[in-house]
Amino acid sequence: MIDLRLKVDPLPLAEPLVLRLCEHERPDPSEHDACLIRREADCREYEYLGFSVRVHASEDMPLDGDVLMIVPGQASAHRLVRASSKHNTLLVTEQCDQLCVMCSQPPKKHHIDLFDQFAVAAKLAPFGAYIGISGGEPLLHKDRLFDFLASATVARPDLNFHILTNAQHFVTEDLQRMDEIGLERLLWGIPLYASDPDLHDEIVGKPGAFNRLERSLSFLMRAGASVELRTVVTKQNWANLRSLSNYVVHRTPFISVWALMQLERIGFGRMNWHKTFQDTSADFTMLKAAINLASARGIAVSLYNFPQCSVPETYRQLAPSTISDWKRKYLDFCDGCSARATCGGFFEWYSHSEGFNRLGPI
Ligand code: SF4
Structure with a gap:
């Protein structure tokens, strides 16, 4: 079954945050884009407004362009x-x-x-x-x-x-x-x-x-x-x-x-x-x-x-x-x-x- 939740490292949030994961240059860039800066075996790190967003996912899982919602206090993103x-x-x-x-x-x-x-x-x-x-x-x-x-x-x-x-x-x-x-x-x-x-x-x-x-x-x-x-x-x-x-x-x-x-x-x-x-x-x-x-x-x-x-x-x-x-x-x-x-x-x-x-x- 494909997971609709992804493990993320907690962020200091007051409200749910919606962002788009970008692994390549996009034709439609947005202020909500989090850009890939590092890729490890089971973890990818994205940069979003100076913050590091670490998403845990297997290497072969396509994430480019996915839109995530991270809820305060939760260690998984929707x-x-x-x-x-x-x-x-x-x-x-x-x-x-x-x-x-x-x-x-x-x-x-x-x-x-x-x-x-x-x-x-x-x-x-x-x-x-x-x-x-x-x-x-x-x-x-x-x-x-x-x-x-x-x-x-x-x-x-x-x-x-x-x-x-x-x-x-x-x-x-x-x-x-x-x-x-x-x-x-x-x-x-x-x-x-x-x-x-x-x-x-x-x-x-x-x-x-x-x-x-x-x-x-x-x-x-x-x-x-x-x-x-x-x-x-x-x-x-x-x-x-x-x-x-x-x-x-x-x-x-x-x-x-x-x-x-x-x-x-x-x-x-x-x-x-x-x-x-x-x-x-x-x-x-x-x-x-x-x-x-x-x-x-x-x-x-x-x-x-x-x-x-x-x-x-x-x-x-x-x-x-x-x-x-x-x-x-x-x-x-x-x-x-x-x-x-x-x-x-x-x-x-x-x-x-x-x-x-x-x-x-x-
Ligand atoms: S693939 Fe579909 S049609 Fe074929 S055996 Fe499985 S359930 Fe039946």
């Missing part, structure tokens, strides 16, 4: 942006007003506002970066989030953002701010788990969530926003998938993509694995019905987090590699598989003894 990766996500809050049965990042009560630091990080990201925003529920801090997006998009017209939200907080007045930021720069990833309001509410642990979500979807459609509808496939919604597909076709035809997703075995996903995980390698029937219906009506469908060999051959082109590089792994039997280059494999925390039954090299 790698906010990895310049060599397409999978950079900023976790802007751990608070959430839902309690989804499969949540991979169970909510916490407290919130630490780091939007100012994230704004600096976004401005230091590589050209053309696509930055993920996740939580918790980012829109619980909507004003700060919109300020962050506005400042980042003004400073860096080349950036785009993918924002995960439970869509419980959109109101008509948001349209002006979204327009200012640029609707075309934002893709909203929104979970919808069932066509049956009670079932959706039960899965997300919040009465009335479905109705509120419908209002938000209607608002986003009128606004002309880009939406990626996300449905984690579980035992709970398995029998509802065809009906959900019908709902997507008739009620949300404006979406950019409908992502059907496999479960991530961490957080509540791990705690509730046995009552939630649906082995789609053994039975693909409901998915097949849902995909066929949606595709026939022109909805773009994608399968996220599915190992390619868990998907019938006819549908494999719908299963791109979606698991972020830092939390992706392959199993022994993947060696020699012809699909390995395009297959997203497994989450680092996937346990095969409790997972898919029918897998193997293609």
